[in-house]
Amino acid sequence: MSVIYVLLAISIIVAVGFFIAFIMAVKKGQYDDSYTPSVRMLFEDELVKDNSNKTILTKKD
Amino acid sequence: MTFVSGINEQIIMGNNTCFHCGLDATSSTIIFDDKSFCCNGCKTVYEIFSANDLTCYYDLQQAPGATPKDIEGKYNFLDNTKIVEQLLEFNNDDTQIVTLYIPHIHCSSCIWILENLNKLNPSISTSIVNFGKKNVRITFNSESLTLKNLVALLSSIGYEPFISLDDYSVGKKHVDRSLIYKLGIAGFAFGNVMFLSFPEYFQVDGFWIEKYKHLFRWLMFFFSLPVVFYSAQDYFVSAFKGLRSKILNIDVPIALGVLVLFVRSTTEIIFDAGSGFFDSLTGLIFFLLLGKFFQQKTYTFLSFERDYKSYFPIGITKITAAGEEESIQVYDIKKGDRLLIRNEELIPVDCVLIKGTAHIDYSFVTGESKMVSKQSGDKLFAGGKQLDGSIEVDVLKSVEQSYLTQLWSNDVFKKDKAQSFTNITNSISKRFTIAILSIALIATSFWLLTDSSKALNVFTSVLIIACPCAIALSAPFTFGNILRILGKKKFYLKNASVIEQLAKINTIIFDKTGTITANKETSINYEGTQLSLDEENLLKSTLRGSNHPLSRSLYSILNKHDILTLDTYEEFLGKGIEAKYKDHNIKIGSAPFVGHTSDTATLNTTVHVSTNNQYKGKFTFYNAYRKGISQLFNILKKEYDLVILSGDNAGERDNLTKLLPTKTKLLFNQKPEDKLEYIKYHQNEGARVLMVGDGLNDAGALAQSDVGIAISENVNIFSPACDAILDASKFKQLFNYIKISKSAIKIIKWSFVLSFIYNIIGLYFAVTGQLAPVVAAILMPLSSISIVAFTTIATNIIGKGLDTD
Numbered sequence: 001m002s003v004i005y006v007l008l009a010i011s012i013i014v015a016v017g018f019f020i021a022f023i024m025a026v027k028k029g030q031y032d033d034s035y036t037p038s039v040r041m042l043f044e045d046e047l048v049k050d051n052s053n054k055t056i057l058t059k060k061d
Numbered sequence: 062m063t064f065v066s067g068i069n070e071q072i073i074m075g076n077n078t079c080f081h082c083g084l085d086a087t088s089s090t091i092i093f094d095d096k097s098f099c100c101n102g103c104k105t106v107y108e109i110f111s112a113n114d115l116t117c118y119y120d121l122q123q124a125p126g127a128t129p130k131d132i133e134g135k136y137n138f139l140d141n142t143k144i145v146e147q148l149l150e151f152n153n154d155d156t157q158i159v160t161l162y163i164p165h166i167h168c169s170s171c172i173w174i175l176e177n178l179n180k181l182n183p184s185i186s187t188s189i190v191n192f193g194k195k196n197v198r199i200t201f202n203s204e205s206l207t208l209k210n211l212v213a214l215l216s217s218i219g220y221e222p223f224i225s226l227d228d229y230s231v232g233k234k235h236v237d238r239s240l241i242y243k244l245g246i247a248g249f250a251f252g253n254v255m256f257l258s259f260p261e262y263f264q265v266d267g268f269w270i271e272k273y274k275h276l277f278r279w280l281m282f283f284f285s286l287p288v289v290f291y292s293a294q295d296y297f298v299s300a301f302k303g304l305r306s307k308i309l310n311i312d313v314p315i316a317l318g319v320l321v322l323f324v325r326s327t328t329e330i331i332f333d334a335g336s337g338f339f340d341s342l343t344g345l346i347f348f349l350l351l352g353k354f355f356q357q358k359t360y361t362f363l364s365f366e367r368d369y370k371s372y373f374p375i376g377i378t379k380i381t382a383a384g385e386e387e388s389i390q391v392y393d394i395k396k397g398d399r400l401l402i403r404n405e406e407l408i409p410v411d412c413v414l415i416k417g418t419a420h421i422d423y424s425f426v427t428g429e430s431k432m433v434s435k436q437s438g439d440k441l442f443a444g445g446k447q448l449d450g451s452i453e454v455d456v457l458k459s460v461e462q463s464y465l466t467q468l469w470s471n472d473v474f475k476k477d478k479a480q481s482f483t484n485i486t487n488s489i490s491k492r493f494t495i496a497i498l499s500i501a502l503i504a505t506s507f508w509l510l511t512d513s514s515k516a517l518n519v520f521t522s523v524l525i526i527a528c529p530c531a532i533a534l535s536a537p538f539t540f541g542n543i544l545r546i547l548g549k550k551k552f553y554l555k556n557a558s559v560i561e562q563l564a565k566i567n568t569i570i571f572d573k574t575g576t577i578t579a580n581k582e583t584s585i586n587y588e589g590t591q592l593s594l595d596e597e598n599l600l601k602s603t604l605r606g607s608n609h610p611l612s613r614s615l616y617s618i619l620n621k622h623d624i625l626t627l628d629t630y631e632e633f634l635g636k637g638i639e640a641k642y643k644d645h646n647i648k649i650g651s652a653p654f655v656g657h658t659s660d661t662a663t664l665n666t667t668v669h670v671s672t673n674n675q676y677k678g679k680f681t682f683y684n685a686y687r688k689g690i691s692q693l694f695n696i697l698k699k700e701y702d703l704v705i706l707s708g709d710n711a712g713e714r715d716n717l718t719k720l721l722p723t724k725t726k727l728l729f730n731q732k733p734e735d736k737l738e739y740i741k742y743h744q745n746e747g748a749r750v751l752m753v754g755d756g757l758n759d760a761g762a763l764a765q766s767d768v769g770i771a772i773s774e775n776v777n778i779f780s781p782a783c784d785a786i787l788d789a790s791k792f793k794q795l796f797n798y799i800k801i802s803k804s805a806i807k808i809i810k811w812s813f814v815l816s817f818i819y820n821i822i823g824l825y826f827a828v829t830g831q832l833a834p835v836v837a838a839i840l841m842p843l844s845s846i847s848i849v850a851f852t853t854i855a856t857n858i859i860g861k862g863l864d865t866d
Contacts, residue, residue: 004273008280012253019249026241036192039169040176 079103082219083124102128106218110174113181118174125170127219132212134403136224138376138388139209148208148228148375150198156186157203161222163215166195175220182206182214226373226391243292244354247347250284250292251340257281258340262835278330281339289323293346311490311533314497318528319346325521338525341837345530348845352537356544356557365555368474368782369466369757372444373409377402380453391460398456408445410456411463414438417452421445434651444757468733468761474782484561485809486536490529497527504828515830522832526823531816531844535809539852543805546860551788552798559784562768563802565749569697570740570762572754573707573717576772577690579789584685585618589670589678596672598625599647603640606630611668612638612649615680637669647672652679689793691720696796698722702748706731706739708758737761753795757781770795794863801859808855812848819844 025031079086079099086099094111098104106126110116118125138144151158165171171190175197178188184206188199201211215222257277260270293316300316303309319342326337378401379389386401391409394400399415402408408421419435423445435441441454443463460466501523508516540557547554554560571577592600602625604616629641637650648655648671655671657679668680697703704726705717711729718727731739740750740762752759752766755773760781763769771783772792787795823840826832 005276008276012280015249015253019245022245022249023242026238026245029236031238031241032236033191033193036172036190039172039192040190042169043173043176 078124080119081107081124081126082128083126084128100128102130102219105129109181109218115174115177115180118170121173122168122170125168127165129217129219130221130405132216132221134378135406136209136212137378137386138374138390139207139212141376141388141390144376144388144390145208148224155202155204156200157208158198158200159208159211160196160198161212161215161224162194162196162228163220163222164195165220166190166192166197171220174218178214181218182211185211224375226370226375228375240350240354240357243295244347244350247288247292247343247350250288251343251347254281254284254339254343257284258336258834258838261336262838274336275330275333278336278339281337282327282330285323285326285339285343288343288346289319292350293319296349308487309491309494310487311529314490314494314527314529315349315533318524318530321521321524322528325525336834338834338837340834341525341841344838344842345528348530348842349533352534352541352849355541356537357541363553363786365783365786368469368760369444372407372757373460374407377406377409394456394459396456396459400454400456401451402447402454403451404447404449406447408441408443408447408454409463410443410460411458412441412454412456414441415453415455417450419447419452420449422448465733465757468737471734471737471761471764474761474764484536484558485806486533489532489813493529493532497523500527500824500828507828508830512830518832519828519830522827522830523824525837526827526832526840527820528841529816529820530841531819531848532813534845534848535812535816535852538849539805539808539812539856542853542856543801543860546856546863547798547801550794550798550863551791552794553786555784559768560802560805562749562784563751563799564806566701566751566767566799568702568704568743568748569751569753570704570706570766572736572752572756572759572762573705573713574709575755576753576759577686577705579685579687579774584683585615586681586683587678588681589676592670592672592677595645596647596677599640599642599645599672600649600670602627602642603630603638603647603649606632606638606640611682614682615668645672646674648674686716686720687789687792693793693795694721694725698724701751702726704728704739706736706762708732708736733758733761737765740765751799753787754781754783797863801863804859805856808852808859811855812852815851816844816848819847 077087077097078084079089080096081098081103084099086097089097089099091098091101091104093104093107096107098107103126106129107116110118146152149157149159163171163175166175172192175190176188178199179185182201185199185201188197190197199211206214212222212224257280260277261274296312296316296319299310299312303313322338322342322345326339326342329335329337373391375391376388377391377394379387379394380399380401381387394410400410400412414435414437416437419439419441421433421435421441423433423442433445440457442465443460444465458464461470501520504523505516505520508519537557540560543560544554544557597619601616601619604612604619606627625642627640627642630638631640632638633650633654637648637654639646639648641647649668652667652669655669655676656674657669657671657676667682670677670679694703703722703724705721705728707713707727707729708731709729714727714729717725728739736759740752744750744765744767750766751768751770752762753770753772754763755771759769759771763771763781763783768785769783770785770787771781772787772789774789787798819840823832823837826836
């Protein structure tokens with residue numbers, strides 16, 4: 001058994017793996033919105049503290 | 062005196078703008094946290110954000126907000142569970158998902174605040190913004206937060222969603238991603254097949270290649286299977302359809318080429334006659350799909366398919382016989398029902414006014430923002446928006462039968478424009494296919510006589526090399542690039558075929574109001590007794606406090622004066638303003654309000670003025686014609702027949718004849734159906750019509766014309782169904798845009814010439830019977846890439862020409 005078969009098998013498995021990842025990404029809608037994620041990734045640190053106990057709902061004057 | 066002014070002009074003056082929305086806050090005294098606000102609404106939003114540690118909202122973008130509007134009662138239809146169920150995307154016991162369209166989404170602050178909605182209300186678990194589509198997908202728990210309260214929460218922070226009848230009927234939208242899958246598969250196979258073909262390209266002799274070439278070839282075969290049977294299936298389907306209706310479209314030679322490539326390659330590897338052409342096969346389909354993908358430029362924030370449903374509300378309040386209010390679905394409205402139309406609500410059906418004073422804004426229908434007053438007993442038409450308090454009406458007709466909505470039952474809305482016209486690629490493909498087939502037959506019969514063993518080889522080679530990859534790519538890449546260039550210049554086209562249609566037109570028809578007149582720009586004329594300096598001073602000081610659009614535009618055209626501090630100031634909604642300074646009293650507003658009874662019913666918007674209970678005169682507002690309209694018409698008249706079709710009366714005829722070239726046809730009092738019929742008649746006479754309009758009343762004409770362009774002051778708000786949307790500020794560029802589409806056709810013709818040269822070179826190899834796989838593998842990508850490069854560079858050069866204007 002020549003080494004070329006092993007190499008071919010590995011290369012095809014890797015390629016198919018990436019291909020499946022691509023199909024899954026498309027299916028999940030990752031390519032539907034190409035703008036918002038680019039802005040969202042910069043937000044992480046914006047919230048100073050998490051006030052999950054406090055709620056002010058629709059406040060009317 | 063006549064003045065021209067821009068209402069929407071913002072005065073940016075340091076601290077004097079509202080911290081929340083950026084509007085002028087000079088006249089307001091609302092200060093909170095050392096920040097000035099233009100109104101209490103804006104201040105309240107700031108309070109909500111600061112109480113929840115969400116003030117980062119103001120760091121990301123300066124003054125990103127919008128003033129929250131009063132929505133009291135407007136969303137009562139969301140109490141109706143049937144309507145709510147239709148709107149929800151997902152509905153399980155304690156998890157509900159809804160996607161809401163929010164027109165105000167415009168910056169990174171908007172994304173940030175809307176994705177942090179859970180900080181404002183714990184019942185919201187997640188919210189995800191799609192910036193391009195301007196919508197937000199919210200997951201919430203309806204046990205503690207109803208959809209109505211969610212909408213109220215969004216409205217209270219200035220992000221009022223827009224819910225229309227469209228959301229109701231469409232249901233769950235299905236996204237078509239098949240082109241990306243096909244492209245992905247073709248690209249994946251192309252790359253792998255290329256690697257596997259390399260050893261045989263270089264003709265490595267000896268034992269090694271002899272041992273492994275079969276494995277390599279069969280691997281290539283398996284990679285090409287999904288490409289031929291899945292990625293390329295559209296070409297086979299289209300070719301089959303074309304042949305059945307006896308049209309030789311471009312997909313016929315493509316499908317033929319793909320089929321011959323696959324069959325010949327497969328037989329070659331089965332009988333060990335050669336390595337086959339799997340590399341060219343997968344590459345060909347990959348490039349073709351790439352062109353298709355590139356041409357598919359879509360503007361997610363625009364819609365070209367809107368009909369009245371996008372404008373109409375879902376639910377409306379019905380007053381039952383017992384006098385109770387009940388929310389019902391718009392389609393359930395029956396003749397004879399009594400409806401309650403609230404402030405800022407749209408009238409969905411033709412009806413008769415029963416109670417209350419109606420001030421109707423028909424701008425959705427006519428494109429003109431002008432208020433019409435109606436008395437009890439007057440007929441109201443569907444599409445009008447009530448602007449002043451609630452009214453009660455009796456229904457005359459159901460939604461589908463109303464005057465405005467009837468237009469959509471016309472057949473023209475069911476027709477697909479793209480199908481009824483042969484595009485440039487298909488028109489050349491007919492001759493091309495015939496030529497290729499005859500070359501193939503002649504070459505084959507020649508070889509049959511001289512060396513019959515080579516005949517079949519030559520026949521297939523001709524069909525392979527002549528596969529019109531480069532021709533099929535010329536149009537997609539040229540149009541795709543033009544589409545992007547025009548999009549940057551605020552001229553948004555629905556698809557590529559619009560460019561071809563635009564290049565062919567010979568008649569241009571314009572709507573008047575809102576199309577050649579501007580809504581933003583107003584000219585104001587004063588009639589009456591000359592105002593004294595004191596009176597003018599008082600007038601200006603009084604207007605300063607009012608937020609009414611008419612007050613604002615009037616304020617901006619009056620001369621600068623010392624600002625007086627008024628003793629009393631009162632604004633009467635829908636009537637006018639009254640103010641007092643020392644012993645001077647001033648009233649500004651409608652004719653009855655200022656005590657002027659002998660008002661002759663004019664069609665124009667007027668503001669009347671009286672001081673110390675003495676009538677002074679009136680300011681009349683006219684829509685001004687767009688700048689550069691004369692020049693535009695004068696350039697256009699050389700090549701096109703020009704027509705103005707107006708739904709208005711002939712009052713402006715004299716002005717228009719002065720302004721426009723003499724041979725322009727002017728037609729007034731045209732109903733929506735009349736416009737449609739006019740275009741249809743002239744198309745039968747051989748005219749190819751470009752219709753430029755704006756309101757829903759032009760919708761029929763826009764659909765009937767060869768190219769329908771909707772003019773829009775703000776592309777984010779609504780425009781009727783059309784082929785293209787043009788930003789109003791670029792109106793005078795219309796001629797240049799038409800010129801560009803003509804140049805695009807020229808570019809495509811040149812790239813056809815270029816691809817014929819490649820075909821002739823390829824055909825030389827094919828007919829002489831020496832087409833090696835490596836030659837095909839070099840020629841095909843080379844021709845494709847050079848065509849793409851040529852069209853891209855050429856379109857960018859003509860696009861550059863636009864900048865200098």
